[in-house]
Amino acid sequence: MLGAIFSIVTYGAYPNDNIDDTDAVKLAINKAIEAGQNNIVLFQAGTYNFKSVIGIYNAHKLTVMGQGMQQTLLLGNAPAAMFQPLNCRELTITALSIDFDPLPFTAGYVVSVNPTYLDVQIVSPHKADIDRKVSAILRYNPTMMRPAFGPDTYEIYQDPPSDRNTSLVSNDILRIPLKNPTKFVIGDPIVARYSHNRHAIDAQDVTDLNIHYVTIYTSWLMGLVAMRAKGLNINNYHVMPRSGRWMSTPVDCMHFSDCRNYINITDSKCVAQGDDGLNVHAFYLQVTQIISSTSLILREYNWPDVLNVGAGTRMEFSSSQQPFTVYTAATVVSTSIQGPNARVFVFTGPIFANVGDWVSVADTPVLTVRNLTVANNRARGVLLKTRRVQITNSLFIGTSGPAVLFEPSLDWHESVAAQDVKLLQNVYINCNEGIARQGGVISFAPFPPQLNRIFYDVIIQSSTFLFGPYTEGLLQSINAANVYIRGNYIATNSSAALVTICNSLNICAHNNTFVNNRFSVNSYIYDTRSPCREELSDLIGLSTSGFDSHFAPPVMATKAGVQPYDHQNYTHSFNTMDLSHILSLSNMIG
Structure with missing residues (x-):
């Protein structure tokens, strides 16, 4: 049932007058929230100016709507967030764009x-x-x-x-x-x-947040951030530079921490941001004191709010000796503050933890990504510290680091190790060539590396890899098990090995086409850095026969997105790294 429309003009926000509209828009949103469910806060076409954040608190089934990404522009005139949703349910932000002047x-x-x-x-x-x-x-x-x-x-x-x-x-x-x-x-x-730390859309403790048809040209830190969101639907979300700028957002395009249930991302673009296209992770807390078998004091290393996991949350425990390997799980009954960076956690049952053990939220979201473009950014295409991942029909072009990196990290105190990963029908062009370069376009690289396997069940299938002149290998496999590489097309003029292995199990390739006009390439090598040991890897099925098929690229990039390869529209110029052709692909995504 549709509710009422709350036009911001009614509350004194007029487009194109260069006057601060913050208070008027806040008033319209608060009135819509007070009036009940299914209401719409409506922007007309034009440019609106803001000098402080627009808070959206305790909304239920509210829509904040413009007239379209090219028609309604929200222009921040101070280093602040644009929207800050807190404790909202079924909130939709749609049909508008966000920019800032001055720039960050x-x-x-x-x-x-x-x-x-x-x-x-x-x-x-x-x-x-x-x-x-x-x-x-x-x-x-x-x-x-x-x-x-x-x-x-x-x-x-x-x-x-x-x-x-x-x-x-x-x-x-x-x-x-x-x-x-x-x-x-x-x-x-x-x-x-x-130097500033404000995100364009900064959501916390929301349920079923919908971001549809939104463009962010820049922000004072990240584009879209959500903490403890229970359900995210991101559709036709675009972060890209405006009017010839050399950067869009200074840091991530999307950053989701300690989220639950699901994250769905479709038909979206992250271009020229100063860090990752997408970052999904939970946090590592550490046991600092044992009160009883069911009561522990945990501290944080990121910021205090990450301790607010909520009663009923299932937590998983890893030892300090094997930080990414879960040994038990328990459900939170309650928490209470214990100083600025710690809380007492009470659990439903005994845990038998040790001081120094690592603790993380176990209820990670299902991540589904379809038709995402990440291009020309400073870091990774996607940086994932979560389980149950499926990325399909997506384009990664010109990423400074790996197109896809799985990296639980004690440096950042972020978890968890990925399992059940499907990377299907994607296109990777000139990735892993810059400041964030690692051992593969797709990389499993925990920090620090372990002596045992922590990543499980990975399929890399029916995708097209076109290496640039400085691209490192196809896959970096540190602490991975059950990785299957099949039906892919890989073109390179590099002499680097396709796969680098460290302490991994059951890595195999089947029915891939490999094209290299200049070098004879090893299909795999063992990483020799400590603690990588060759005898800790086994069942490596990466013989040259796994890369000797002869088919065209299964998918390629088009203006409509990643599509099955059409010979009439493409040539094999990629095999000789024709950068002018690749640049045309880069230009067409803007």
Whole structure:
């Protein structure tokens, strides 16, 4: 049953007047929430201005709607979030776009280098922003419209930034203070990111959140963030640079932490963001004190709110010696605060944990991704620390690191190890060539590596891999078991081995086509770094016969998305790494 329409014009928010609309839009949303379920908060066409966040609290079956991604623009004029949904159920945000002015970054060419500063000729539409703290600088490739790759790869982080702020040397030449000398030289194209931590859409403790037909041109950190969401539907969500900019969001396109039930992502694009396209993970907490067999004190390493897992949540335990291997699970009865970074957790039954053991939410979401494009970004295509993953008909092009990385990490204190993974009918072009490069376009790489298997049941099938000149291998398999590579087309001019193995079990290939016009390539090698040991790997079925088929690419990228290969529309120019043809593919996704 449809509810009432709450037009923001009624509450004093008018488009294209360059006046702050924050209070008026908040009022319209609050009135719609108070009026009950199934109501719509409606934006008209035009540009609306905001100087602070739009909070959406305790909404039930509410829709926030514009007139379309090209018609309704929400423009933030301060380093704040745009929407902050908290404790909402069945909230939909749709048919609008989000941008910010001023921008959270600038870009241009280095014209002077000093141990304590860089002078940069700013390139329009970027601006010479003064009095900003610069937290990160990376080399850029303006020809390919992506972060620098290959031997030109370089970036710095200043955390915290220099105590000095940016200043203007002369017209459009910005001085960027440095904490330490760098390797940047005159002529380097660079992107400089400013210091702030606000996401465009920042949701927490929501159920069935729907983001449909939304474009985010930039944000002051990530595009879409959700913590403890129970159900996410993301459809026709786009993060991409606007009007010739060299970056979209400074960090992730999408970032989902400790989410439950399901995450569905369809028909979406993440282009030119400063970190990952998609990041899905839970958190590792640590046992610091044992009160009884059912009561433990757990501490966090990320921020205090991750301790708020909720009563009824099932938690799983791993030992400090085998941090990614679960030995038991228990359900939370209650929690109580124990200082700024710890809580007392009471469980339904005995656990017999030890101090130092790791604890994580066990109820990970089912992740389904279809027709997602991740292109020309600084880090990974998708970084996944979750189970039950299916990615199909998706395009990864120009990712700095692996297109798909599975990496539970004690460095970031993020879990869990993936199981039941299906990567089907995807296209991978020029991936894993930049600052975040690892051992494979698809990589299973826990930090730190283990002596036992933690990833299980992986299918990589019916996909097209077109390696760039600096792409590392097809697959990095650290601590994986039951990995099947079949029906794929792989083209490269590299001499790198296709698969790198460390402490893995039952990795096999069947009916793949491998094209290399320049080198004879090993199908696999063993990683020799500690703690990788050849005798801890077994049942490796990666003979050359698994890569000697002769079929065309099973799928390719088109303007309509990843489609079955059509010989009339494509040539084998990829086999010789025709970068102009690949660049045309990169351009058509924008």
